[in-house]
Structure formats: structure tokens, C-alpha cells
Amino acid sequence: MASFSSSRRWWALGALVLSVLVIGLDATVLNVALPTLATELGASTSDLQWIVVAYLVVFASLLLPAGALGDRFGRKRVLIAGLAAFGVASALATFVDGAGWLIAARAVMGAGAAVIMPVSTSILPSVFPPHERARAIAVWTAGMALGLPLGPIVGGYLLDHFWWGSIFLINVPAVAIALVAAVFLLPESRDSSAARVDVAGGVLSVLGLATLVYGVIQGPVNGWGDAGVLASVGAGLVLLAAFVTVEARSRAPMMDLGLFRKRVFLWGSIGATFVSLAMTGVLFVVPQYLQAVLGFDAFGTGIRVVPMVAGLMAGGLAGERLLRPVGLRGMMTAGLLLLAAGLGMGALTGVSDGYGWAAAWLAVTGAGVGMAMVPAMDGVLATLPEDRAGSGSGTLQTVRQVGGAVGVAGVGSVLSALYVAGLPSGAPEAARDSVSVAVSLGDRVLTEAAHSAFVSGMDGVLALCAALSVLAAVLVAAFLRTTPETAGPGDGAGRGGTAEPGAGAGLGASPAAVVPVAAETTRP
Known part of the structure; x- marks a missing residue:
């Protein structure tokens, strides 16, 4: 870390902040756009709900495997792939002409965001020494938080002056800048002793979390007594219990229990x-x-x-x-x-x-x-x-x-x-x-x-x-x-913490990435 100069560290942090800024922005920009999407795309209430839920379910379910993939294949490389996926999906969302295609694009954006969040966090220990880490986290957090109020501000302005697709188009230049910065400023880091990818754990975690989160999101919409909601939550809990069992017995678990x-x-x-x-x-x-x-x-x-x-x-x-x-x-x-x-x-x-x-x-x-x-x-x-x-x-x-x-x-x-x-x-x-x-x-x-x-x-x-x-x-x-x-x-x-070699720090995905957009379809 000594060879990584102080000025370059903070420029590298700028790349990470820009990476999560677009996610924070995208989390709230959709709030003000749903009524417009209903009119312009002829989207039903169910369509609007899926435009929201597709992103959330994919995002929540891929966080675990995304972090493990970064450890094995290189965090910089995986972060670049996540940024690219998010940017391409944003560009596609700009020009779709139907709710179905927009739902698909939002799902891919959720996958990209699920990669960006944990991997950008895990890069911080390889960039900042312990005495600078708390300050880096504060800056990183502010970058995420700044995107939250900017979403309604920017979205409201764009919808007043341009077509609905402009709310997704704004992601593209921000992602492009973050990609360039990541390529030239971030160091590569990985777990050199990482074992093969835990396929069984990955499949169970994705299916379990996706099913559980979907049921939880649908609960206020369909009612907690709804058979579909109960089945979804129950199946998710069973799959996650199986995931914990598999991880406890695995020699190279995805989640270190x-x-x-x-x-x-x-x-x-x-x-x-x-x-x-x-x-x-x-x-x-x-x-x-x-x-x-x-x-x-x-x-x-x-x-x-x-x-x-x-x-x-x-x-x-x-x-x-x-x-x-x-x-x-x-x-x-x-x-x-x-x-x-x-x-x-x-x-x-x-x-x-x-x-x-x-x-x-x-x-x-x-x-x-x-x-x-x-x-x-x-x-x-x-x-x-x-x-x-x-x-x-x-x-x-x-x-x-x-x-x-x-x-x-x-x-x-x-x-x-x-x-x-x-x-x-x-x-x-x-x-x-x-x-x-x-x-x-x-x-x-x-x-x-x-x-x-x-x-x-x-x-x-x-x-x-x-x-x-x-x-x-x-x-x-x-x-x-x-x-x-x-x-x-x-x-x-x-x-006030516990010290171990190579200590890392970071901040996870703001709940606002879930809350504001989900609220749009369930609020009173």
C-alpha cells in the first residue's frame, strides 16, 4: 500500500464514489417517473410494480455471489464488469418501447448494482491504510447519500423538459467516467488462495433471497394472508436454511458463518x-x-x-x-x-x-x-x-x-x-x-x-x-x-474495533436503494 500514493488514493476513492453515486441516483429517480411511464408505455399497475421489483429482487439476491466473485477473479475486474452491465442496461432502458423490455433492462441494472456495491466496498482496504479508512468511508457514504435527493431533483427536471428515457440516459456518462477512472486509478486485488466458486451455495442464496425478498415486497401489496406471499416467504426461508446447511459443511463456503x-x-x-x-x-x-x-x-x-x-x-x-x-x-x-x-x-x-x-x-x-x-x-x-x-x-x-x-x-x-x-x-x-x-x-x-x-x-x-x-x-x-x-x-x-491483518472497511448499499422506489407502488 505504501507505493499507492496519497493523492492517487483519493482520486481512486473518487472513482468508487462515482460508481455508487449513479446507484443512489437511480434508486430515487424512478419515483417521479412511474406516472409518466404508465402513460407513455401504457404500463399497468402490475407492470409498474415489476419495473420496481425486478431491480430489487435481482439486486438483493446477487450481493453474496458478487462479493465472492470479486475475491476470486479480481475486484477491479469484477467492478468494471458490473459498471459495464449497469451502463449498457441504462442505455437500453432509454430506448425501449414496451414495459416488458424495460423490466428486463431494470433486472440487468439490478445485477450490475449488486456487483458494484460489495466490490467497491471491498476495494477500500487495498487502497486506504487503517488510519485513513474511516474518513474514506465518510466520503464514500456521502457520495451514496448525495445520489438520493438528486434523484427526484434531476428526474423532475428531466421529465419536465425531455422524454422519459432521459432519466436512464443520465447514468451512461456517469458510468463511462467511473469506468475510465476505475481502469486507470484502482489497484487490482484478489484472494490468491480462493477456491473454486461455491456453485451450490450461490444457487441456493440467489433463489432463497430472491424468493424471500419478493414475498416481503409483495406482502403490503397483496396482503400478508395471501397464499402467494406466504408461499414465497416460506420457500425463501426453506432455501436459505438449506443454504446455511450447505455453507456450514462446505470446505470453501461463499458465506463465512x-x-x-x-x-x-x-x-x-x-x-x-x-x-x-x-x-x-x-x-x-x-x-x-x-x-x-x-x-x-x-x-x-x-x-x-x-x-x-x-x-x-x-x-x-x-x-x-x-x-x-x-x-x-x-x-x-x-x-x-x-x-x-x-x-x-x-x-x-x-x-x-x-x-x-x-x-x-x-x-x-x-x-x-x-x-x-x-x-x-x-x-x-x-x-x-x-x-x-x-x-x-x-x-x-x-x-x-x-x-x-x-x-x-x-x-x-x-x-x-x-x-x-x-x-x-x-x-x-x-x-x-x-x-x-x-x-x-x-x-x-x-x-x-x-x-x-x-x-x-x-x-x-x-x-x-x-x-x-x-x-x-x-x-x-x-x-x-x-x-x-x-x-x-x-x-x-x-x-473500538478488533484488529486483524488486512483489516477492511466499507459501507453497504443504502436502504434507500430499496425504499424509495418500492414505496411508489405500496404507499397510501
């Missing part, structure tokens, strides 16, 4: 997953609140989510600087409690409150996310030897991604139930499906009732997420133990 015997990895992952679930609640309800209740358009909504991103960046930088004196357990606990405080503030929102209050609690929430997530990822992946960074980060991100999908379903169900319960008994059936539909009917009394019902539902969701964040803080404070005797200057243990 021994990682979960490390307290830092286990409880750090659990804490990070709780953060993802809480972010799910925020990113599910806030865009709807800003648009349907406060009356902002898609462009204005994207701009008004920026305080959360600013808070995330500030919290991440604070977490980086305080990690050494406070320690991993202290920083994660403080971040989770700050997150709970922001969510608790949001749960006090009234119908008559303006944007100023929302901006305040969004900033506090974002700071809590950054303060908890950056130390968690630095500490968790510092337990990984460098040659297993890809599969280890894939494991972590898979856990978070499934947690995010569960969050979509749970938050969607709670919000829908509270919203419908808050409507007057004589409200039109259409108004029960969506607060936006209720507002569009033009009845002033119904609009006021829908606003009140939605804000009440939003408050309930945010209160639930705040309670879960407090629970996560208690669990982390009680069970996350570090091994200070292994600490060394500037390593993970010296900052």
Missing part, C-alpha cells in the same frame, strides 16, 4: 441493519409528506431532503473524529440514540407544521445515521482479513438489504393501516389507496381529512422507528464487546 461468532461483526451488523430499517421509515414517508401534505413538486421535494444528507455528512465526519477517544460501542450507541431523537422529533409533527420543523428533525436524523453507520462499518469490516473482504462485505450488505426489504413491508403495512383508520367512514374507496389520490379528488373536506390521517400515520411510523433505534442502542451497549488487547496504533481495535 464464522464471522457471526465475532461480537464486533455480529452486533455491528445488527446495529447497522437497525439504522437501515429506521432510514427506511424516513425515506418511505417524507417524500409523500412533502408532496401530498405540504404541496411541493418532485423537484422541490428533492431539494428539501438535503438537510438529511447534510446531517449525514456531518454525523459521519464527527463519527470519524470521535471514534478513537469514544470507541466503537460508545459511538454506535450515541449515533443510534441521536437517530432516535431525530425520529422522535419527527413523530411530533402536526398537520399545521411547516417545512422548518421537518428540516430540523431531518438534519438530526441524518446526523444520527452518519454517526452510527460510519463507525459500525469501519469496525465490522475491520474484522475481515483482506483476502475475504469481498465476500464479507457481501454478507454484511445482504443482511442489511434484507433488513431494508423487511422495513419496506413493515413500514408500508403500518402506514397504510394508520392512514386508512384515520379517514372518515364515508371516504371514497379510491382515497383509501393513496393520500395523493385523495388530494387529487379536489374535495376540500376530504383533503383535510387525508392530510390529518397521513400525518398521523407518519407519526406512528417514525415513533416505531425511534423505538427500534433505542432498542438497537441498548443491544449494542449491552453486547458489543471489543478486544483492546489486540489494539494497535491506528487500527480498528484502537478505535
